Amino acid sequence: MKEIIIATKNKGKAKDFEALLEPMGYKVLTLHDVAPHIDVEETGETFEANAILKAEAIAQELQATVIADDSGLEIEALDGEPGVYSARYSGDEKNDESNIDKVLQKMVQVPDDEKTARFRCVLALASPGQETIIFEGTCEGLITDERKGDKGFGYDPIFYVPEFEKTMAEMEPEEKASVSHRGNAIRELGKTMPGLSGN
Ligand SMILES: O=c1[nH]c(=O)c2ncn([C@@H]3O[C@H](COP(=O)(O)OP(=O)(O)OP(=O)(O)O)[C@@H](O)[C@H]3O)c2[nH]1
Numbered sequence: 001m002k003e004i005i006i007a008t009k010n011k012g013k014a015k016d017f018e019a020l021l022e023p024m025g026y027k028v029l030t031l032h033d034v035a036p037h038i039d040v041e042e043t044g045e046t047f048e049a050n051a052i053l054k055a056e057a058i059a060q061e062l063q064a065t066v067i068a069d070d071s072g073l074e075i076e077a078l079d080g081e082p083g084v085y086s087a088r089y090s091g092d093e094k095n096d097e098s099n100i101d102k103v104l105q106k107m108v109q110v111p112d113d114e115k116t117a118r119f120r121c122v123l124a125l126a127s128p129g130q131e132t133i134i135f136e137g138t139c140e141g142l143i144t145d146e147r148k149g150d151k152g153f154g155y156d157p158i159f160y161v162p163e164f165e166k167t168m169a170e171m172e173p174e175e176k177a178s179v180s181h182r183g184n185a186i187r188e189l190g191k192t193m194p195g196l197s198g199n
């Protein structure tokens with residue numbers, strides 16, 4: 001099986017990548033497998049800037065081709081929050097549960113028909129000595145009033161996808177992969193990276 005390095009320490013993201021890439025014949029390796037000592041500070045103000053930071057630092061360190069993912073949730077009624085700060089919305093310790101609590105509390109006053117949101121994922125593909133390439137994917141949905149489902153990670157329990165009539169945390173990994181921001185970004189990447197099929 002071919003191997004592919006994803007420059008992430010987020011286990012939820014790693015599972016998403018496995019659901020997406022294993023059917024294409026790739027074994028997913030993360031920073032936990034190949035460089036557990038490295039932490040790249042996310043100092044950028046955009047998903048793109050942070051994805052490039054992470055991908056280039058790890059590609060340089062390992063002298064290998066890597067993919068980094070910077071992603072997050074953009075809620076219209078909150079002017080795009082939590083956005084690039086999604087992982088640390090409620091504090092530096094990256095706590096999914098308190099991040100969700102903070103969103104739900106801010107959404108209490110928002111009318112139901114204004115609960116629109118999107119997940120955005122930016123992937124950076126970096127190789128030593130080559131120009132980094134960027135791919136993007138989004139997924140449109142609605143913020144629910146309460147948590148539903150126990151699959152997935154992050155904000156998945158409060159992100160409702162009308163097409164499936166489920167939150168992302170109620171979807172099987174393959175279902176999430178078929179509509180998610182990460183799935184859509186990988187499918188974009190598949191159009192240009194030889195060997196990665198777009199299906
Ligand atoms: O419910 C969710 N389903 C998803 O599919 C998803 N994708 C992203 N997110 C949120 O956005 C942050 C990314 O921040 P982020 O890109 O900096 O990643 P991270 O710091 O968690 O890991 P790393 O990849 O940087 O190591 C994550 O922690 C989550 O809060 C998601 N939430």
Ligand SMILES: [Mg+2]
Pocket residue numbers: 042087
């Ligand atoms: Mg991060």
